[in-house]
Amino acid sequence: MPEALDAATLREALAYYDRWLAFNQRYQRVPGVQAALYVDDGVAFGAAYGLADVENAVPLTEQHLFRIASHSKTFTATAIFQLVEQGRVRLDDTAAQHVTELVGTPLGERTVRELLAHAGGITRDSADADWWQLWTLFPDRSQLLAVLRDSGSAVLPENDRFKYSNIGYGLLGLIIEAATGTSYNAFVQTGIVDKLGLTGLGPELDPNRLGEYAGGYSALSYADVRVPIDHVDTRALAAATGFFGNARDLVSYFSAHFPGDERLLSDRSKREMQHPLWTTGEADGPRYGLGLQVTKIGDREYFGHAGGYPGHITKTFTDGERRLAISVLTNAIDGPATQLAEGGLKLIDLAGSKERGEATGLDRFAGRYASLWGVTDFAVLGGRLYVIDPTNADPAAEPQTLEVDGDKLRVTSGSGYGAYGEAYAFTFGPDGAVESIRGSSGLSMQPVEKFALPDRVTVAQ
Known part of the structure; x- marks a missing residue:
């Protein structure tokens, strides 16, 4: 049970959070919102509001799948650390030691650690990334390698500052493939998703499950109504942005990053992943570790990640000390997932901020x-x-x-x-x-x- 929260206090906080989420889904005109909270050893709360398919008035359920996008980076980092523990990869290896097509190139000299921390100074998405608005396909392996070999893709010196890069995480996917002799998707599916027994997660769009996905929708900032956005395969950028999931399975996955849980990684590896290395903007703002965002809300520090996919915005916060994880998934490209997830944490903290009241009725x-x-x-x-x-x-x-x-x-x-x-x-x-x-x-x-x-x-x- 979370620190300073007894069962009754947590129950009250979640009961109001349920009503608050339902209100905000309607008030903020979000097509659908799905949320879950994991506490201690199980999912303590799960709910869904609104529609998975607006055009056909299909209600959103807790089983619907969302594209959780950059949450994929946490799976990629977990896979890298699994390979480190197995002795197949070292954090100080250069990319070219595994991806030989990059020998003699600037990005080939970036280390695995630098790639995990977004410290490689690599272009975020390349000079032409209109796949993010579905004007073209996401890059395949050969196209990704062409970007990585382009000298213009090294936009900053390594370890100069935090520089978020989907291309860098695509390179980590290639390193995983080279080190394991199998595809990135197959390795993380077997080594992470299947190991946890979670059927509501996967590394890439599954065409056999299209009917299970919540539809994605455009923003209201440039139009009076939202329009649907097709789901697409992210191909060679799956390691950066390909994953799908539902909120219940996503918080269950993050529970494997609690201290003492060694289903995926040792505590030593988890501490290294969760340790904040870089400020991402303002000095007192969010920071980044190795595959994990680190954020302070109130007096508490959380690790986790956000995800932005054409039509879906998602967010997860995890408090390992209190053994708590919250995920909110929205099916709009301007969905307020971070705000809605933070709201749940703030309500829990408010409920537990004082000694429990004794009034009845x-x-x-x-x-x-x-x-x-x-x-x-x-x-x-x-x-x-x-x-x-x-x-x-x-x-x-x-x-x-x-x-x-x-x-x-x-x-x-x-x-x-x-x-x-x-x-x-x-x-x-x-x-x-x-x-x-x-x-x-x-x-x-x-x-x-x-x-x-x-x-x-x-x-x-």
């Missing part, structure tokens, strides 16, 4: 209520009542805390612009359900399912 106040100005959530977290704005990107940002006073809830914290010191007055029906609330600011609110707008808002007569 709080659930009768909980729910979502609406006025002309928007919606307000009353949520029970850690045995306490909070007022939360579900439209806020951070659901734990300055939440109002409440104390029960009969059928009123007095505001005991929050901004001075808010309702500190005032109260929400609840009216309950004969069945005990909330009929209405007189808000702390004097506005009336109704349960959101009962709230309806007229054709035109006019002054009451």
Whole structure:
């Protein structure tokens, strides 16, 4: 169980997270959202919202598959470390020691370690990468080698700075193939996916399972409606971006990176992967290890990865110390996966931020209520009542805390612009359900399912 979270507190946090995700899928106009949380030794939460196929109104399920894109880099790094442990690859080997076509080229001298850390100074996607908008096919092996042999692909000296490179990870895929004598896809399927017994993960688009994939959709930044985007094979860039998965199996895979779990790697290898080597931008921003992003949220540090594929945006955070992993998968090219995953972690931390409250009967106040100005959530977290704005990107940002006073809830914290010191007055029906609330600011609110707008808002007569 996560540090400072008992079973009841975690249950409350996840119950509200479920409602918050459902709201944000609709509010942010994301076709579909799939999420899962792994805690300690199993999946503690899984859900899906919205549609897998908008045109045919197919509901999204927890079994639908997403293209998880750059999550592939974590599998590639895991495979490299497996080969290191087997003595078939060394982190200080140069690429050309394994991929002989690169002998005598600048990128042939980049080391495996530099490639894993995005420290090789290699072009991100080459000078012509319109495969990312499906104007051309992803490169095959010969095309990837042509990019790698091009002197212009070495855009910076090695170890100059962090320089994210899908081409560099494509090269790691070639190194795995040379070291194992088998294809990249076959090696990671056997050595990682099958070893964990996960059927909802795989290294590349599987044409036999097309009916299981959630459709991908374009953005709203340049159009009023989304259009579907076809799934395509990523070919020689599978090691950088080819993987598919569902949220449940993805968090289960990341659980194998918890300390003490040696199904895939020794703890020594995992520590090396998770150790942050490079800042990726601002000095206090996210960092990068060997195949893993390292991010600080609040006071805690998480490792994991994001993924961006034409039509799908995905994110995973893992806290090895608390044995917790969360994944959120979205099927839009502008999907807010990172925000939605961070929201779950922040709600869990908010629920466990104080000693558990002892008040009873709080659930009768909980729910979502609406006025002309928007919606307000009353949520029970850690045995306490909070007022939360579900439209806020951070659901734990300055939440109002409440104390029960009969059928009123007095505001005991929050901004001075808010309702500190005032109260929400609840009216309950004969069945005990909330009929209405007189808000702390004097506005009336109704349960959101009962709230309806007229054709035109006019002054009451």
